Amino acid sequence: MTDHGKSADPVEKTLGRARILILDDEPIVCKRLKPAFQKAGYEVETFTDSAHALARVEETRFDIVITDLKMEGVDGMRFLSRVKELSPETGVVVITGFATLDTAKESFRKGAFDFVAKPFKLADILDTVRRIEDKQRLDAELRVGKG
Amino acid sequence: MGKLFSKPGTDRPKRPASVAMRSLFHNFRLILEHNNDALELMAGLERALGGEYIFDRAFLETSVRDLGLLVQRVAYRLNNLTGDRYVELFDRYQALRNLLEDILSGGPDPVNLPPVLPFTDIGWETEQAVGAEVACLAELKYRFSLPVQDGFAVTAAGVRQLLAQKTCPPELKESLQREAVALRRRCGRACPLAVAVHRIDAAGGACGPQALSRQLEDLPQVIRIALERHIARAGGEAAVPLAVSVREAPEPVLCGLVRTLDHTEFQRDALSIRVCQPGTAGAKNCAEPGETTAVERHLVRRSYPFRPMRSEILPKPSRFNHPDGGQPLSLLKNGLLRGTALLSTKTLGALAEACMAVERVLNAPQELGWLLTPRGRLLLTSTRPLARTEEAPEELDELLAGAVVLAHGGNVAQAGVGAGRVVHVHPGDDPEDFPLGAVAVAHAAAPRLSPVLRRASALVTEVGTTVGHLATIAREYRVPALFGLQGALALLPADSDVTVDATADAQGGTVYRGVLEPLLRLRAFGPELDPGDPEYALLRRILRLIQPLNLLDPEAPDFTPAGCRSFHDLIHFAHEKAVEELAEIHARQPELHGADARRLVLDVPMDIRVLDIGEGVAEDADHEIVIGQLTCAPLQAFLAGLCRKDAWRTDAAPLSAGDVLGGLRKTFELLNDSTGAASQNLAIVAKGYMNLSLRLGYHFSVVDAHLSDNPNQNSIYFRFVGGLADEHRRERRAKLIRIILEGLGFQVVVNQDLVVGKFKVADRPDMEAVLMRLGELTAFTRQLDTDLASDQAVANQASVFLGLGEQAVSARPGSVQQAPGLGEEGGRQ
Numbered sequence: 001m002t003d004h005g006k007s008a009d010p011v012e013k014t015l016g017r018a019r020i021l022i023l024d025d026e027p028i029v030c031k032r033l034k035p036a037f038q039k040a041g042y043e044v045e046t047f048t049d050s051a052h053a054l055a056r057v058e059e060t061r062f063d064i065v066i067t068d069l070k071m072e073g074v075d076g077m078r079f080l081s082r083v084k085e086l087s088p089e090t091g092v093v094v095i096t097g098f099a100t101l102d103t104a105k106e107s108f109r110k111g112a113f114d115f116v117a118k119p120f121k122l123a124d125i126l127d128t129v130r131r132i133e134d135k136q137r138l139d140a141e142l143r144v145g146k147g
Numbered sequence: 148m149g150k151l152f153s154k155p156g157t158d159r160p161k162r163p164a165s166v167a168m169r170s171l172f173h174n175f176r177l178i179l180e181h182n183n184d185a186l187e188l189m190a191g192l193e194r195a196l197g198g199e200y201i202f203d204r205a206f207l208e209t210s211v212r213d214l215g216l217l218v219q220r221v222a223y224r225l226n227n228l229t230g231d232r233y234v235e236l237f238d239r240y241q242a243l244r245n246l247l248e249d250i251l252s253g254g255p256d257p258v259n260l261p262p263v264l265p266f267t268d269i270g271w272e273t274e275q276a277v278g279a280e281v282a283c284l285a286e287l288k289y290r291f292s293l294p295v296q297d298g299f300a301v302t303a304a305g306v307r308q309l310l311a312q313k314t315c316p317p318e319l320k321e322s323l324q325r326e327a328v329a330l331r332r333r334c335g336r337a338c339p340l341a342v343a344v345h346r347i348d349a350a351g352g353a354c355g356p357q358a359l360s361r362q363l364e365d366l367p368q369v370i371r372i373a374l375e376r377h378i379a380r381a382g383g384e385a386a387v388p389l390a391v392s393v394r395e396a397p398e399p400v401l402c403g404l405v406r407t408l409d410h411t412e413f414q415r416d417a418l419s420i421r422v423c424q425p426g427t428a429g430a431k432n433c434a435e436p437g438e439t440t441a442v443e444r445h446l447v448r449r450s451y452p453f454r455p456m457r458s459e460i461l462p463k464p465s466r467f468n469h470p471d472g473g474q475p476l477s478l479l480k481n482g483l484l485r486g487t488a489l490l491s492t493k494t495l496g497a498l499a500e501a502c503m504a505v506e507r508v509l510n511a512p513q514e515l516g517w518l519l520t521p522r523g524r525l526l527l528t529s530t531r532p533l534a535r536t537e538e539a540p541e542e543l544d545e546l547l548a549g550a551v552v553l554a555h556g557g558n559v560a561q562a563g564v565g566a567g568r569v570v571h572v573h574p575g576d577d578p579e580d581f582p583l584g585a586v587a588v589a590h591a592a593a594p595r596l597s598p599v600l601r602r603a604s605a606l607v608t609e610v611g612t613t614v615g616h617l618a619t620i621a622r623e624y625r626v627p628a629l630f631g632l633q634g635a636l637a638l639l640p641a642d643s644d645v646t647v648d649a650t651a652d653a654q655g656g657t658v659y660r661g662v663l664e665p666l667l668r669l670r671a672f673g674p675e676l677d678p679g680d681p682e683y684a685l686l687r688r689i690l691r692l693i694q695p696l697n698l699l700d701p702e703a704p705d706f707t708p709a710g711c712r713s714f715h716d717l718i719h720f721a722h723e724k725a726v727e728e729l730a731e732i733h734a735r736q737p738e739l740h741g742a743d744a745r746r747l748v749l750d751v752p753m754d755i756r757v758l759d760i761g762e763g764v765a766e767d768a769d770h771e772i773v774i775g776q777l778t779c780a781p782l783q784a785f786l787a788g789l790c791r792k793d794a795w796r797t798d799a800a801p802l803s804a805g806d807v808l809g810g811l812r813k814t815f816e817l818l819n820d821s822t823g824a825a826s827q828n829l830a831i832v833a834k835g836y837m838n839l840s841l842r843l844g845y846h847f848s849v850v851d852a853h854l855s856d857n858p859n860q861n862s863i864y865f866r867f868v869g870g871l872a873d874e875h876r877r878e879r880r881a882k883l884i885r886i887i888l889e890g891l892g893f894q895v896v897v898n899q900d901l902v903v904g905k906f907k908v909a910d911r912p913d914m915e916a917v918l919m920r921l922g923e924l925t926a927f928t929r930q931l932d933t934d935l936a937s938d939q940a941v942a943n944q945a946s947v948f949l950g951l952g953e954q955a956v957s958a959r960p961g962s963v964q965q966a967p968g969l970g971e972e973g974g975r976q
Contacts, residue, residue, distance in 0.1 A: 026203040028682045032675075033201060039650070041544050068203075097205030119195060119202035122650075 018133055019043040019061075023053040023079060024068040024095065029118075033066070036122045037129070050074035054082060061087045064132055066125070069096040069103060077106060084111040089139065091132030095120065171729070172760040174228040178221055178725045179836070182718050183853075185217040189694055189715065194613065196686050197622035198562030198675040204682070208251055211689060215244050218714045225721040229728050229735075233721070235708035240717060243692055250688050262305025263322040265329065266298050271687045276302040277390045278345040283509065283530065284392070291508055291624060292601055293501050295527045296341075297334050298394030299326040301370060303347050306389050310374060315367035323370070327363045327393065334395040341396035342369050344377040347388035359396060366393070397526070399425050399518035400470035401489055403442075405502045407449065408512035408533060408668065416664040417446040417456055418499050422490045424470070443489050450644070450662045451567035451584035451604065453499040455492070463487045471523060490519075497525055500583040505530055507565065507604060508625050510677045512668075543665050551660040553639055557607070557632030559649045559656055560592075560618035562675045565605025565627040566646040566662040569639050572599055586647060588639050592617040592630045594894050600624045605647035607658065609635045612858065616894050616907075629656040650675070700898050701727075702868070726838050726851060729758070729831050744829065746771050751790050751926070755828040755841075757782075763832030779832035781852035784915040785839065788922025841925060850921055854914050861914050863906040865893065865921060867928075879941045880928065886945040887924060891917055924948065 020042045022033050030046035037044045045062075047053035050073050057065070065083050069076035080092050091113040096103065099117035107115045113135070114128045192210055195202050222236040260276050269277055269285035277285075277300045288295040301309065301323070308319050315323070331338055342358040360369040370391050377389065401422055409419035422443040444459045465475050467487065471494075477485040485491070490498070502515050509532065516529040570582060572589040578598030581587065587603040589596055592611025597620045600606060606621060611630035621628035627649040632638075639645055639658060646663040649656040659666070676683045693714045698706050701723050711717045728735060744756040745764070748771050757764060757772055763779035764772055774790075777783050831838040839850045851864040867884050877900040884902045885895045893904035906917055927948055 024203070028676075028680055029201055029203055031680070036650070039543060070205075097203050097209070119191075119200035119206045121200055125201070 017041055017043045018063040018129075020045070020064045020066065020129070021053060021057065021062040022046045022066045023050060023071075023076075024048065024066075025050070025071045026068070029068070029095075032122075033125070036126065040126055042129075050076075050079055054079060057083055057086060062090055063136065064091045064093070064129055066093045066095060066129075069094055069107075070098055077103075077110065080107065080110050080112055089136065091129075091136060093125065093128055093132070095125070171228060174224045175725050175729060175760065175831075176833075178224045178228070178721055179853075181217045181221045181224065182722050185214055185221070185714065185718050188214045188217070192686065192690060193619060193622065193694060196676065196683070196690065197560060197613075197618070199559060199613070202682075204685075207682075207685060207689060211247050211251060211693075214693065214714060215240070215247070218717050221718050221721045225725055228725055233708055233724060236711070236717060236721065239708050239711045240714075243711075243714060243717070246692055247689060250685065250692075260302055260304065261322065262302055262308055262319055263326050264300050264302055265326055266300070269300060271684050273302075274684050275347065275688075276304065277392075278303075278347045280345045280529075281390060281392045284394075287505060287508065287527070287530070291504065293504055293508075293527065294525050296394040296396070297330060298340075298392055299330060300393070301391040303388040303390050306374065306391060309367070309371060315371070320367050323366055323393075324363060327366055330393070330395060331363075335397070339396045339398075340366070341394050342366075342373045343392045343394070344373050345390045345392060347390055360393070394528075395526075397518070397520045397524075400521050401425075401519040402528075403517055405498060405515045405517060406512070406533060407502050407506040407515070409446070416449055416668060418449050418453070418502065420445040420447065420490070420495065420498060422488075424489065445488075445490070445495060447495065447499050448662075449499075449503060449664065449667065451500070451582055451586075453496050453503070453584065455495065458488060460486075460488045470519065470521070494519065494523070494525060501525065501527060503584055503604070507563070510563070510625070510675055546663060546665050547659075550663060552657055553643075553645060553660050554607075554632055554635060554658040556655040557629040557635075558613045560611075560613040560628035560630050561621040561626055562650055563605075563625065563627030564646065564648050564650060564666055565603070566667050567604045567644070569641055569643050569645055571636060571641045572596060578602070586639075586645055588635050588641075590636060591892075592628075593892065595889070600626045600628075605629075605649070607632050607635045607639065607647060607656075609633055629658075632656070632658070700896075700901060700903070701866070702901060703898075726831075726849070729829075729838065745769075747777075747830070748773050749786070749790060751792075753789070753828060753841075755830055755839075758829060758831045759833070760831060760836075761833040763834060763836070777832070778834060779830075779837055780835060780915070781837035781854045781918055782830055782832050782839065784854070784918035785837065785850060785852075785922040785925075788919035788924075789926055791923055791926070848925060850918075852914070852918060854911065854918070856911055858910045861907065861909055861911070863893075863904075863914070863917060863921070865902075865904040865906070867902045868900060879938065882938075883941045883944055884924070884928065886941070887948050890945070891920055 020037055022030055022037075022044065023046075024030055024033075025048050027048050030048060034044050034046050042064075045056065047056065050071050053067075054074055062083075065080075067076045067079050067083075074082075076094060076096070080094060083090055083092055088111070092111065093114050093116060094103075094107045094112045095116045095118055097118040099115070104115045113132050116125060116128065188210055191200075192207075192214075194200065195206070200206075218240055219237075222233070222240055225233055225236065260273060264273065264277065266285035267289050269282055270290065271282055271286060274282040281300045284295050284298070285300075287293045288297060305319060305322075308316055327340060330340065340360045342360055358369050358373045360366045370393070374389065374391065381387065402425055403421040403423055405421070406419045409417055422445070443461055446456045446458075448454050448456060463475060467475055469475075469485065469489065469491075471491055473479075473485040473491075475485055475487045479485055488495075498517060502513065502517075505515060505527065506513050509530070512533040513530045514533055515527050517525065517527050519525055565586060567584050567586045568582075569588055570585040572578075572581065572587050574593075574595070578596070581599045581602045583602045584604050585602075587596070587599050587606045589599075589606070589608050590610060592606075592608040594616045596606070596608075596617055600617070600620050601624060603626055605627040607629045608617075609632060611617060613630060618628065618630065627647055629635075629647060629649050632655075635658075643660070644662050646659045646661065646666055647656065648659065648666060676686075691713075695713045696715045696719055697712050698710055698716045698720055700706060703710075706720070706723075708717075708720065711720055744758045745768065747755040747757050749755065757777075759779075763777065763782070765776040765778055768776040774783070774786055777786075828841045829839070835853060835855045837850065837852045837854075841848045841850070847868050849864070849866040853862050855861060865888065867881075881897050881900045881902050884904075885897050888895045888902070888904040888906075891906070892909075893906045895902065895904045897903075909917070
């Protein structure tokens with residue numbers, strides 16, 4: 001299920017704003033994260049159903065993905081893997097209420113940028129997303145330099 | 148958490164002590180540690196309620212499970228300590244744990260609620276029994292003191308009882324009559340009562356009355372008819388849980404609708420008010436937003452002082468008699484004419500204030516029904532959320548980029564956005580004078596500001612923490628609150644308009660110049676936790692069984708395991724009993740008599756024995772200890788005050804025959820104390836901990852203090868009771884101690900002559916200063932109640948001690964001066 005209310009057409013980054021996809025099967029997490037990121041100037045789409053979210057990342061590219069781990073259907077680890085396959089440069093943040101060292105290690109092995117245990121502060125996840133942006137900016141500059 | 152004590156295995160070689168003694172202290176230490184850990188978890192849950200964290204259901208489940216384990220361990224350790232004297236604690240723990248599990252599993256409200264509940268007993272946490280609409284109205288009325296219809300509710304269980312039989316069950320009928328009589332006592336004998344049916348599962352909606360009851364005898368029948376009609380209209384869906392509200396319904400002289408956010412008719416955000424007279428052509432359509440005839444309309448600003456922006460007023464004859472008794476050309480006190488508007492400017496402002504307070508509480512723009520009684524009483528009759536905006540205002544980015552930041556920083560105690568005119572709050576200001584809807588700015592987050600939170604749209608303080616008492620109140624009232632914003636009083640001048648952004652999405656909050664409407668609108672869909680969110684209600688229901696501390700008085704008859712109604716009660720009970728066990732160790736466990744207690748040599752006439760349970764005394768100390776050999780920081784600070792010579796009076800205190808007779812009873816009780824506890828002053832000490840039981844004159848006091856470099860783990864518990872004086876003087880003494888403790892920043896509860904004060908979350912210098920003052924206070928009050936012949940004497944002595952009245956201070960040469968740092972009142976509970 002999606003609550004983003006956007007058209008299905010692939011759209012590129014608008015007005016220089018980074019695009020974020022948030023996937024968590026608990027609606028309260030999406031409901032609270034969405035306005036916080038919007039206020040910070042991001043384009044946000046939220047999903048509570050991993051199958052719908054997967055369909056969305058198949059058709060368009062997001063700069064940043066924030067995903068829960070433990071979900072019905074496609075779990076967060078599979079979702080993370082697929083996102084990185086489709087778009088290696090997308091920064092993925094894993095959020096989970098069942099944090100263990102093993103899941104953290106596996107997340108990083110699959111290419112997650114950061115692993116955040118719930119509960120977390122809004123300011124902390126915003127900070128994580130900004131660090132992803134910094135890294136992406138740096139990577140882009142390096143690419144230009146090499147080119 | 149930081150360690151107050153060294154680990155048992157790493158203790159330095161001690162003086163000879165039995166294995167039993169070590170085990171005793173080990174249990175005591177663990178009780179304290181589990182107690183602190185449990186309090187931290189509870190604080191985390193409470194902060195989650197304030198919007199500080201993004202959490203999910205797993206967090207709630209994990210927190211309850213972890214907290215339960217800690218409480219269980221506390222109960223286990225207390226029974227180890229006391230030889231299984233409190234086995235019943237396990238039963239209470241298990242009962243509470245079962246209730247919490249039921250709530251988490253989504254079952255029906257496990258608390259056995261009566262079938263009829265007055266609004267006073269209804270809150271968000273009883274939503275499952277009465278429905279969201281009723282819970283909302285009751286909360287607004289009794290928690291937030293807003294002008295909402297008073298009433299009571301028939302719970303879902305009550306409705307089931309009523310519908311199960313053809314006639315109302317006698318017990319239910321009796322409950323209905325009792326609550327109806329009580330309601331009429333509050334709102335007027337002849338006041339009609341409106342009956343409305345509510346679906347428990349409905350997310351919200353207008354609470355329109357379905358029937359009126361004028362005769363109380365008919366009430367059960369009226370309720371039954373309303374229910375049957377509702378069920379018939381819903382296609383006979385009796386399976387849907389229903390509740391009923393019965394509310395006061397006085398005949399109105401004016402009524403109408405308010406929309407707290409209306410930007411359809413004007414370029415700027417505004418609050419719109421529709422006004423009509425019952426019985427006129429427009430009255431029946433007043434509730435229809437599209438209707439424009441025979442209705443007056445006003446647009447007013449959405450922030451204090453709620454200035455009118457535009458009014459549409461119907462023409463009236465110059466001799467028109469307004470409902471408030473005036474005529475259009477009547478001269479008002481301010482020199483202006485009354486005018487032709489149905490609603491006076493004053494009532495218009497009051498209505499806007501109340502409605503914006505509802506929006507703030509419910510975290511979303513609202514449409515509210517209202518009425519005005521012939522006596523000028525304004526009542527809100529319904530509230531429902533307006534359609535929520537899903538996207539951030541488009542202009543927000545641009546607006547925030549161009550906004551002037553007046554201040555930034557502090558810590559968010561309650562997330563949210565509030566705007567309005569700045570009003571500085573100073574000590575001594577009457578909270579009732581605080582204008583509803585203004586932004587409060589104060590130096591310290593002191594408990595005395597609690598009443599201001601009922602009226603403010605936001606609160607900013609220079610000092611204070613997010614785990615203190617005032618933070619709890621801010622969360623309770625859902626007032627955006629920023630604590631610890633340095634220089635706030637200077638940066639936010641009185642009478643300036645500001646917007647406080649405490650949306651918890653940054654490290655600290657921001658205060659902008661002016662009222663930024665788009666930012667205010669953000670709260671309609673912001674990241675805060677809304678009362679309408681299931682997680683909010685779930686958390687509230689969980690906290691109801693976890694957080695409240697009901698067992699305040701250790702001397703009360705219900706201070707028993709069976710009297711524990713929350714996890715907090717359980718750990719508090721265990722803590723008190725553990726302390727008592729050690730304080731009375733000589734009587735209860737005679738085989739340990741004097742095992743480690745050593746005499747403390749002091750320059751003042753007091754005999755204190757010291758029991759070291761972990762690095763509280765220097766290794767080289769012998770049977771007699773001097774102050775220099777103490778390494779217990781809280782006791783050092785306390786003794787610095789206690790041993791001040793000028794705090795001790797040597798002149799004879801004036802005693803009346805009544806004083807002596809009144810004190811004799813207590814004296815005999817104490818002399819006959821079989822525990823022997825009364826015979827000795829005992830300090831149980833560790834490096835960062837002190838539990839001091841003191842008998843001074845005829846007063847008995849306990850000071851329990853944790854002192855470390857982590858402010859969140861620092862606390863002082865102070866208990867004071869007894870005294871050789873008549874009842875009135877003892878009560879005055881209690882009053883004096885209350886005033887002094889509150890002046891020092893304590894949260895205080897007084898029960899007759901028992902005074903219990905709590906002081907939490909302060910940094911080391913503040914803690915040491917307060918402990919020193921408690922030492923002074925102990926000496927100061929040694930025989931003080933015999934001096935307290937009048938209330939004026941109480942005020943004088945309080946001034947003397949707190950150093951507030953220069954004349955009073957000079958009148959008593961032996962008085963002490965206020966210690967530095969005591970103006971810091973932040974975060975005490």
